[in-house]
Amino acid sequence: MTSRIFFDTNVIAYVFDKSNPSKRDLAKDVVSSCMRSGAMVVSTQVLQEVFVVLTGRLKPAMPVDVAAKMMKWLARNEVAIIRPETIQRAVGVLRENRISFWDSLIVSCALESRCEVLFTEDFQDGQVIAGVRISNPLRARGA
Numbered sequence: 484m485t486s487r488i489f490f491d492t493n494v495i496a497y498v499f500d501k502s503n504p505s506k507r508d509l510a511k512d513v514v515s516s517c518m519r520s521g522a523m524v525v526s527t528q529v530l531q532e533v534f535v536v537l538t539g540r541l542k543p544a545m546p547v548d549v550a551a552k553m554m555k556w557l558a559r560n561e562v563a564i565i566r567p568e569t570i571q572r573a574v575g576v577l578r579e580n581r582i583s584f585w586d587s588l589i590v591s592c593a594l595e596s597r598c599e600v601l602f603t604e605d606f607q608d609g610q611v612i613a614g615v616r617i618s619n620p621l622r623a624r625g626a
Contacts, residue, residue, distance in 0.1 A: 491603035
């Protein structure tokens, strides 16, 4: 079985960010590789956040119709659905780790999806939160 890797919004958003070519190239490589292997896992939260980034924060903003197609493309991966139990777990992760609710929800989805690794820029590379190892795939190679 392929290792499952949970993707945070920031890693996916770089795939579409023309303002940072080096991170864009790294993000494209890691996303396409994990999609091909079936390792990529996202959540409904990540899909929503990516849509907001693509249609608002990204400059130039992506048209809504194009962003909707990107959501379909991302949804070809396993998508963790946020349930009431996920939210309760996130509250526990928040209490134990003193991180934001939204970050604890990402970690909780990774846990429920049986992902040992979370790809994100939001935490220290190598840090372990609630049993999930943080990895920053956009960190410069050799850094």
